[in-house]
Amino acid sequence: MVLRLFSSIYVVVIAARLVCCMQCDIKSERRVDCFPESYPLSRDECVKRGCCYSPYKGNDDVPWCFFPQNYSYAYILTDLKEVSYGYEGLLKIPNDTVAFPVKTLPVLKLSVFLELEDRVRFKITDVNDNRYQVPLDVPKISTKTRDMTKYSLQFSAINETFNLKIIRTDTNVAVFDTSIAPILYGDQFLQISTHLPSTNIYGLGERHDSLRVDVNWKRIAFWAADRPPKVPETENLYGDHPFYVAVEPDGKSHGVFFLNSNAKEAVLQPTPALTWRSIGGIMDFYVFLGPNPEQVVQQYTAVVGKSFMPPLWSLGYHLCRWGYKTSNNTLGYVERMRKAKIPQDVQWNDIDYMDRKMDFTYDKNNFDTLPNLVDNLHSHGQHYVMIIDPGISDQPDKGSYPPYDDAIEMDVVMKDHTNSKPIRGKVWPGEVIFPDFTNPNIYPYWTKQLQRYHSQVPFDGVWIDMNEVSNFMDGSPENCYQNNTYDYPPYTPRVSGGKLFSRTVCPSSLQYISSNYDVHSLTGLFEMKATSHALKVIRKKRPFVISRSTFPSAGVYGGHWTGDVSSKWSHLKVSVAGILSFNMFGIPMVGADICGFGGSTNEELCIRWTQLGAFYPFSRNHNDIAGSPQAPVDLSEKAQNIIRDALIVRYTLLPYLYTLFYHSHVNGSTVARPLFFEFPSDSNTYSIDTQFMWGSGILISPVLDEGAVTVSAYLPAGYWYGPSGNSSDHEPIHSKGEVIKVSAPIEEIPIHIRGGHVIPCGNYNGATVTNTSNDFILLAVSDDAGKAMGHLYWDDGDSLDTLSNGNYVLLKFTMQNNTLVTSIQEGSKLIASKMRLMLVNLYGVNCVPKSVEANGVSVPFDYGPFEVAVQLPYLAMDEIIIKWTC
Structure with a gap:
């Protein structure tokens, strides 16, 4: 029984107990839901919980049943x-x-x-x-x-x-x-x-x-x-x-x-x-x-856990499609990319390479030359990655499909609620069982399967998909176990499909460490761990794993792509927020499918997406079998030229990007970061998710709207070097924290370098990271005091344990008092001595230099309107002192 006394006070009788004077005078925005299961609900249902009841019209999300200030059943x-x-x-x-x-x-x-x-x-x-x-x-x-x-x-x-x-x-x-x-x-x-x-x-x-x-x-x-x-x-x-x-x-x-x-x-x-x-x-x-x-x-x-140190080649450009149909067609794209001189480090294959879509196989008819394709890639310094799904087909005859037979023999599969038989689902190959990646024996099992396949097709990285775990049906062919509180819990959060087993396995299924009800969302993480381990064993090099499903600490073992995004401008725009969020989650190796995965792109969208994707930490073009082809070489010659230029900018900046990944690996830093990370006291940056930064030194302001040829870019207070106004020419900009309109014709993506930073660059001269020379360029942009600082981390790009073995160098660059100094902060002097500095571009020099010296020797230089370009005789980078006089 409920007796209304005042607008905000009730007397409630519950189970013969009197709970008096609930304090219900609570503003709507402060209400905390006391009955999250369902709406509408009755007053009786609410007050039985000792809560306040007051229907709210105009916003269905505002709770009708909410806690009083003096809740009687509180701890x-x-x-x-x-x-x-x-x-x-x-x-x-x-x-x-x-x-x-x-x-x-x-x-x-x-x-x-x-x-x-x-x-x-x-x-x-x-x-x-x-x-x-x-x-x-x-x-x-x-x-x-x-x-x-x-x-x-x-x-x-x-x-x-x-x-x-x-x-x-x-x-x-x-x-x-x-x-x-x-x-x-x-x-x-x-x-x-x-x-x-x-x-x-x-x-x-x-x-x-x-x-x-x-x-x-x-x-x-x-x-x-x-x-x-x-x-x-x-x-x-x-x-x-x-x-x-x-x-x-x-x-x-x-x-x-x-x-x-x-x-x-x-x-x-x-x-x-x-x-x-x-x-x-x-x-x-x-x-x-x-x-x-x-x-x-x-x-x-x-x-x-801090993020893994990626192999250098993985920071190049990746190309993939579901629907190449044959290995020869796949190689055809690689060769067309080479002919067009468009950078490409990695070629991928989606599920169409498999025999009947079964893991650890390849189609001996349509993909019969797949091993030759991989050999061809390796001979050109390129790499190969293929997709693997967690579902293991149980359709082949016993003894004919080792991944299934080994899984049963080694007892590393998810079981039904009775723990007596494998739980089944349906995915690409039909009915499947699912490996239990929480089982310690999964490591020898998974390594064995990948090792066997690697002996046929020597892949370099692994793309793991469908690992939520995905299922083409709700639950299992036998249906989820009725009348239990795992498959049908008393309360279900507002998940898609309304059921925990919507498009996945039954939560009542059992795994090594607990029920799927507890560990479901860990599937992707544990598969990443097993795959990373297997790659280290097999290749004896740094592992490269990209996973769809992730959980905290996934960045220790690999990266992520943002899934089946659509070829739409709205998805292009929101991809920036996705990349920044995953950097916050400790997974800096992240990117969206360039040009979009679902649907068909158009040339303008694909160009703008590639310009943005050139600054994704993980840069891959990938699309659906039903969509129109969207590789760079599928577009017009004009589009290819624009895309090539955008990717060359990425490849030129790879030493800086690689150094950011080093800092992430050692310190847990972000690689791509929101503006408010660098300018937390500037409230104007709090809502910005259409611009972002690489580290603390480079600001990227992509074009995200159809037909746009300008960008309204916010420049936080400070000194910046980059495009301004109606011209794409670069110049110094002293910002007080303001929005500027930047020219961005279809050929351009606006980039600004922040004053006070030295950006290490590479001398890009080939189609792949491997073919990039060991020559370097520095972009030194002074702040208002004429100072700048930066770092360069360098190693062989692929070996395990380079940090613990000391097989690396960390260089520091310091500019002040008309002097730029390079020095070894950590690591090997021998590595630094083999690195050559060929050019330094100085920005913000407030005078016309009369002379420039490098290590005491006069060197040639050019003075432009806003910069000094210093030509160097390829000096070893272990110690260089550059001075200029005005």
């Missing part, structure tokens, strides 16, 4: 005490629990780990600590004394409703604050909410949407799914990345990582606030204090 904090790692306590429910949508656990354990001065971790588990936890290897913290000068903790009073605040000390901003709503903790339902200090929130993927997350009741599901992206995106996609970066009102940043691999969702609301829900596992949160966004990502990758 209270007891037994809080200091321990060696920080704090621990108990959370208890003082009253009888209500179904929400499952019975909540009566006693929980709170553990707060004061791990580092800029990192706090807290876990909430049941007191027996026997729930599933994500098997992520986090580096151990050795020190026992914790520095808390950068943050403070505030707990609720003992025997009061539990809340936790993590507060930045110098600004008093709460970076995590659970006081907005009570936590809920049941066997298959977890919920926790936090205030957000601003609406500038980024991450929470995988999304195909704007970079900054909409906080107007945005609901984001996390559950790896085979779903082609849409614009705007409303459904969960291939990967699961429950991590966000938030910019606070004063420009400082922090990050929050929810370490949980079960199906979950995040609901953002205008308060601003965020509510996490998961249907399994535990609450395990990391909070990173930054204070700048680049540091937040570095702190995050210190937990999940």
Whole structure:
């Protein structure tokens, strides 16, 4: 029975208990949902949970049933005490629990780990600590004394409703604050909410949407799914990345990582606030204090793992298509690219190379010359990558298909809920079984299959697809097990298809470490680990793996492409946000299918997409079998010339890009980054996701609109060198933080170099990275004080363990007082002595030089309107001093 007393106060009788005076005077934007399962709902259903009921017209996302300020069934904090790692306590429910949508656990354990001065971790588990936890290897913290000068903790009073605040000390901003709503903790339902200090929130993927997350009741599901992206995106996609970066009102940043691999969702609301829900596992949160966004990502990758060091050839241009139909046609494209002198380092094949679409085979009729194709590529310094799907066909006769026979014999397959037989699905070859990549024996199994295939076709990298795991049916041929709470949980986040087993296997299926219900979204990550391991064993060189499905730490083992994007201008535009988000997720080797995968492109779109794709960290053209051909050589001669020029810019900048990947590998840095990462105090940058930066030194402003021949580019305050106004000629620009209109005819993509940076470049003179000479060029752009700095990392580009073996060099470039110096910061002097500097372009020199000397010897130079080009006698880069006098 419900008696209405005032507009904001109810008296509620529940199970013969009187709960008096609920405080329901809560603004609509501050309501936290108390009944997320369904709408509409009745008042009785709501008040049985002890919650407030008030229908809201005009926005269906605003909760009708929401928590009162004095919720009667909230956990209270007891037994809080200091321990060696920080704090621990108990959370208890003082009253009888209500179904929400499952019975909540009566006693929980709170553990707060004061791990580092800029990192706090807290876990909430049941007191027996026997729930599933994500098997992520986090580096151990050795020190026992914790520095808390950068943050403070505030707990609720003992025997009061539990809340936790993590507060930045110098600004008093709460970076995590659970006081907005009570936590809920049941066997298959977890919920926790936090205030957000601003609406500038980024991450929470995988999304195909704007970079900054909409906080107007945005609901984001996390559950790896085979779903082609849409614009705007409303459904969960291939990967699961429950991590966000938030910019606070004063420009400082922090990050929050929810370490949980079960199906979950995040609901953002205008308060601003965020509510996490998961249907399994535990609450395990990391909070990173930054204070700048680049540091937040570095702190995050210190937990999940820093990115792999890619082979240099993988930074070249890649070409692929589903629908080459024959190996001879595939080679024909390679030869046409060579003839057109368009750079290409890697040729790929999609599933049409396979025999009956079965893994680890090739069609001996249509692709009979595939081994010869790979030999041809290798003879020209090029490389080969092919697709592999996780589904292993069970159609061939016993003994005729080793991948299936070995999987059964080695017992490395996913099982049904009885653990008695393999669970089956249907994908490209028909009915299949699925390897269990969480099983330790998967490593010898997977390596054996790839080794056997490599002996026939000596591939260089592996493209793993369909690993959500994708299924062409819902569940299995035998149907998912009825009347169980794994396939049909009490609460299902708003995942695409409405069911956890939509286009995938039954969550009740069993794997080595747990049920698929727990580890489903880890499939892609564990397959990446097994594939990376196999490539190291087989090739004895750096592995190159590109995966569709990803989870935190995937960047340690490979890269990602953004899936089945469409050949549309809207997908071109939103791809920038996707590339930037995955760099935040610690997966810098990322790109979208250039020119689009689905549908048919047109020449203008393909040109503009290639110009942008030349600055994707992973640069690959790939399209669908049903679409029109879109390789560069399928376009007009004019288009080929434009595309060639764009790719030559990429190849020229490869030393800089390679150095950024080195910094990512060593420090956990981003490679492609949003403008606000470099200019966090400039609020104008917070919404920009149509421009981006390579590292801190290069700004890219691509053309993203049909028919456009200009770009409105925002230049943050500082000195920039690049195009301005109606001309594409480069000149110095002193910006106060302003938008400039830049000429961008179809032949151009606007690029600006930031003052204060030295950009190392290569002397591109061939079709591949391998054929690029060991000669280098420096672009040195001074800041207002005449200073600049930069680095160049270099090694042989393909060997394992070059850093630990010392087979590398890290050069440092410093410019000040009319002097540019190159020096060895780390590594091998022998490697540096074999590198030659042939040209230095100085920008921002405020005088006409009278003379220029290199290592004390006069050298020729040219002075243009805005630059000095210094010709050098190919000096060894171990130590060079260049001076100019005015």
